[in-house]
Amino acid sequence: MNTNENRSRQSLLSSAIIGNAVKDSFIKLNPVTMMKNPVMFVVEVGTLVVLLMIMAPGYFGVDEGNIGFNITVFLILLFTLLFANFAEALAEGRGKAQADSLKKTKQEVMANKLAGGAVRRVPSTELRKGDIVVISQGELVPGDGEVIEGLASIDESAITGESAPVIKEAGGDFSSVTGGTRVVSDEIKVRITSDPGESFIDRMISLVEGAQRQKTPNEIALNTLLTSLTIIFLIVVVTLAPIAKYLNIELDVPVLIALLVCLIPTTIGGLLSAIGIAGMDRVTQFNVLAMSGKAVEAAGDINTMILDKTGTITYGNRMASSFIPVGGATVADLADWAAISSMKDETPEGRSVLELMKKQGLTYNEGLGNGGEFIGFTAETRMSGVDLPDGRKVRKGAVDAVKRWVSGQGGSIPGELDIQGNKVATEGGTPLAVAVDNQIFGVIYLKDTVKPGMRERFDQMRAMGIKTIMCTGDNPLTAATIAREAGVDDFIAESTPEDKIAVIRREQAEGKLVAMTGDGTNDAPALAQADVGLAMNTGTVAAKEAANMVDLDSDPSKIIEVVAIGKQLLITRGALTTFSIANDIAKYFAIIPAMFMVAIPEMDVLNVMQLGSPLSAILSALIFNAVIIPLLIPLAMKGVAYKPMSAVQLLSRNIFIYGLGGVVAPFIGIKLIDLVVHLWI
Ligand SMILES: Nc1ncnc2c1ncn2[C@@H]1O[C@H](COP(=O)(O)OP(=O)(O)OP(=O)(O)O)[C@@H](O)[C@H]1O
Numbered sequence: 001m002n003t004n005e006n007r008s009r010q011s012l013l014s015s016a017i018i019g020n021a022v023k024d025s026f027i028k029l030n031p032v033t034m035m036k037n038p039v040m041f042v043v044e045v046g047t048l049v050v051l052l053m054i055m056a057p058g059y060f061g062v063d064e065g066n067i068g069f070n071i072t073v074f075l076i077l078l079f080t081l082l083f084a085n086f087a088e089a090l091a092e093g094r095g096k097a098q099a100d101s102l103k104k105t106k107q108e109v110m111a112n113k114l115a116g117g118a119v120r121r122v123p124s125t126e127l128r129k130g131d132i133v134v135i136s137q138g139e140l141v142p143g144d145g146e147v148i149e150g151l152a153s154i155d156e157s158a159i160t161g162e163s164a165p166v167i168k169e170a171g172g173d174f175s176s177v178t179g180g181t182r183v184v185s186d187e188i189k190v191r192i193t194s195d196p197g198e199s200f201i202d203r204m205i206s207l208v209e210g211a212q213r214q215k216t217p218n219e220i221a222l223n224t225l226l227t228s229l230t231i232i233f234l235i236v237v238v239t240l241a242p243i244a245k246y247l248n249i250e251l252d253v254p255v256l257i258a259l260l261v262c263l264i265p266t267t268i269g270g271l272l273s274a275i276g277i278a279g280m281d282r283v284t285q286f287n288v289l290a291m292s293g294k295a296v297e298a299a300g301d302i303n304t305m306i307l308d309k310t311g312t313i314t315y316g317n318r319m320a321s322s323f324i325p326v327g328g329a330t331v332a333d334l335a336d337w338a339a340i341s342s343m344k345d346e347t348p349e350g351r352s353v354l355e356l357m358k359k360q361g362l363t364y365n366e367g368l369g370n371g372g373e374f375i376g377f378t379a380e381t382r383m384s385g386v387d388l389p390d391g392r393k394v395r396k397g398a399v400d401a402v403k404r405w406v407s408g409q410g411g412s413i414p415g416e417l418d419i420q421g422n423k424v425a426t427e428g429g430t431p432l433a434v435a436v437d438n439q440i441f442g443v444i445y446l447k448d449t450v451k452p453g454m455r456e457r458f459d460q461m462r463a464m465g466i467k468t469i470m471c472t473g474d475n476p477l478t479a480a481t482i483a484r485e486a487g488v489d490d491f492i493a494e495s496t497p498e499d500k501i502a503v504i505r506r507e508q509a510e511g512k513l514v515a516m517t518g519d520g521t522n523d524a525p526a527l528a529q530a531d532v533g534l535a536m537n538t539g540t541v542a543a544k545e546a547a548n549m550v551d552l553d554s555d556p557s558k559i560i561e562v563v564a565i566g567k568q569l570l571i572t573r574g575a576l577t578t579f580s581i582a583n584d585i586a587k588y589f590a591i592i593p594a595m596f597m598v599a600i601p602e603m604d605v606l607n608v609m610q611l612g613s614p615l616s617a618i619l620s621a622l623i624f625n626a627v628i629i630p631l632l633i634p635l636a637m638k639g640v641a642y643k644p645m646s647a648v649q650l651l652s653r654n655i656f657i658y659g660l661g662g663v664v665a666p667f668i669g670i671k672l673i674d675l676v677v678h679l680w681i
């Protein structure tokens with residue numbers, strides 16, 4: 001992460017990005033583009049009207065003496081537009097730069113396609129969903145896919161920026177590979193899962209480049225509010241002219257336009273999209289790909305977080321560490337059946353059983369299993385095994401599942417089983433019971449460890465008012481031990497994928513927004529149901545497709561920071577909206593007295609800022625209105641500082657800072673600008 005952070009900081013300030021942003025500020029003046037932002041579009045129309053009055057003063061009956069003033073107003077308005085465009089262009093810049101470097105990693109390579117038992121060399125662009133390819137040491141992965149055979153270490157730095165290779169293997173939750181990454185050791189057989197143009201890198205490019213950026217519901221609501229305010233002020237200003245005429249005051253059109261621009265919420269109007277883009281960008285710089293801005297905002301509003309145990313709260317390399325026989329069975333018997341049930345079990349748990357055999361110098365009757373029908377592990381059955389050719393059925397799995405299976409065949413359960421199973425579970429391990437037909441042989445002890453620092457993270461979540469629930473397929477005792485060690489608020493044990501969805505739906509029915517992380521195929525439906533689903537990049541293709549975020553570093557606990565970034569985005573937008581609207585109050589005091597002072601000298605009591613002259617007052621307010629936009633760009637881009645605290649505390653704190661600040665700042669700013677401007681006028 002460190003190198004990434006350095007990289008992003010550098011590129012934020014790179015002169016190329018700033019240069020491009022300046023250029024884009026002019027390109028974005030195109031009225032068709034501008035129309036998407038009604039507040040700034042009104043400013044643009046006003047700017048064009050003033051420009052016309054400068055170019056054809058005779059036609060509009062403009063007084064010779066006013067041309068200088070009009071040119072000044074025009075320039076300030078033009079800069080207001082450019083500043084707003086610059087904010088958006090700058091926010092987009094980093095993503096565009098990142099997209100460019102990603103495009104460079106997208107190269108055509110030759111793939112070893114397996115067809116009819118033979119390997120054929122084909123260009124990667126010809127690969128389609130369902131094709132099988134073989135990738136050997138040193139070769140680039142030609143497309144996204146799922147490992148169906150073998151194990152390899154893979155350098156994924158092209159997409160994750162992380163140089164340490166990761167292990168990808170068939171079967172388990174670490175089976176997906178991404179096109180453009182490199183196999184650094186061993187050989188794997190991969191089933192391609194995406195057609196050309198729909199790959200992960202393609203999606204990543206269009207994401208960081210903002211090609212598919214859509215306004216979020218929050219942004220749309222705010223935009224509607226800003227547009228309504230703009231229309232109201234437009235009506236106010238238009239009706240002001242006849243009223244003034246009645247009072248025998250001649251109000252020039254440029255003065256009215258200046259008033260209008262000062263009153264409408266240009267500050268937030270100019271910064272709104274930059275805030276959204278920068279929020280998305282912060283998530284990307286954090287190596288999390290959010291499929292939509294909506295997902296990032298939802299993260300900011302999360303009330304409940306569902307985490308799975310294995311791999312999220314614990315390291316997740318559940319390894320067989322000992323064989324514990326029960327009911328008079330021997331270690332050799334137990335190990336024999338455990339191994340036979342695992343011969344074709346490609347999950348890490350299954351393979352670890354065979355590894356433990358090797359480590360303990362045990363052998364098993366491999367011939368017995370050959371020709372049998374292997375039953376793969378599923379999260380529903382929570383068992384795996386083999387139906388032998390001689391009719392016997394061998395199973396291993398969660399203790400409760402195996403007990404039910406054995407009882408179903410009229411078998412009896414040795415009392416020792418629960419004692420041994422509970423002992424493993426109380427230590428936080430996972431017991432797998434092993435049975436043949438109606439006889440239970442004992443327990444395999446699968447070990448796993450809680451990641452360090454989990455407790456602190458869950459404490460932070462509690463401070464933000466977020467409830468954490470650990471959902472695990474494991475038994476209640478193991479779950480309770482791990483839950484206590486990690487400090488989660490609640491846990492649900494022996495949960496099937498359906499149970500996970502049920503928990504999410506239950507919380508959602510109470511009006512809560514739910515986040516969850518996962519990596520397994522069994523997590524996919526729940527990832528899709530959750531408001532924020534964060535899938536691990538190491539995980540299965542199904543999980544990545546169901547989720548609305550993918551963590552390239554595959555650190556499930558990062559969901560906590562994603563929530564913080566989402567909150568920061570919402571807070572930043574709220575704070576700058578408050579600031580922008582509060583700002584306008586001070587501008588009334590600058591402009592209204594200035595406009596009416598000549599006819600109504602009593603207006604001078606409103607001139608609390610004691611500005612130099614009516615003209616310099618109007619120009620000063622307009623200049624402040626323009627420069628406040630670039631001054632706030634750093635805040636819009638970096639986000640308002642955020643500390644874990646409750647929503648109510650946050651709201652009152654921000655109204656105080658940005659509301660009051662928004663009222664006071666222009667009084668000081670406009671006065672200072674007036675002191676300078678007055679020297680010229
Ligand atoms: N290869 C396997 N063969 C038989 N049983 C297994 C195997 N792997 C896991 N189990 C059993 O099935 C249970 C559920 O496993 P699963 O991987 O679905 O858990 P999960 O729902 O992902 O939750 P968590 O990741 O927290 O364990 C495990 O607790 C274990 O008892």
Ligand SMILES: [K+]
Nearest residue numbers: 261262264266
């Ligand atoms: K304004």
Ligand SMILES: [Mg+2]
Nearest residue numbers: 173308310520
């Ligand atoms: Mg799991």
